Amino acid sequence: MKKITKKISCLSDKQCDGHLILKHIDHTIKLKGRTVIVPDIEVWECDKCGECFYPYEASKKIDLYKEYSGRLMLRIEPEIHWKLTRIAKKHHRSLNQEVNHLLENTLK
Ligand SMILES: [Zn+2]
Structure with a gap:
């Protein structure tokens, strides 16, 4: 080459x-x-x-x-917070990583 x-x-x-x-x-x-x-x-x-x-x-x-700093403060229903925490643990991700992952896939 x-x-x-x-x-x-x-x-x-x-x-x-x-x-x-x-x-x-x-x-x-x-x-x-x-x-x-x-x-x-x-x-x-x-x-x-x-x-x-x-x-x-x-x-x-x-x-x-x-x-866009990437820092976002938001309010969600406690039940969704709980569900997200559960899913994050299951995937061995932090809550931040899980939310980022889910949003990234949703916004594709
Ligand atoms: Zn020079």
């Missing part, structure tokens, strides 16, 4: 003759004093000046994490 090695020049405003390398990183953002990690995003990092450039998809994912 032929390996494609295309070098992309650094896009920095500073005069830099480095090249960009595609990396998968966990991006850290600060939100209202809280540290939030955006997992597994693709960034182009310069091998010389270290500046990072974010492709559209990565920026979109970061924006999503800024807007």
Whole structure:
């Protein structure tokens, strides 16, 4: 198989003759004093000046994490709470994991 090695020049405003390398990183953002990690995003990092450039998809994912924390406080019927706890135990999941799993499948 032929390996494609295309070098992309650094896009920095500073005069830099480095090249960009595609990396998968966990991006850290600060939100209202809280540290939030955006997992597994693709960034182009310069091998010389270290500046990072974010492709559209990565920026979109970061924006999503800024807007939606994933923390949700809700009220449910005690009986549903009990049922969820039972199902979670049966599946060896935390209550959070179980609710996330159920919602994920429902929203597919
Ligand atoms: Zn550079």
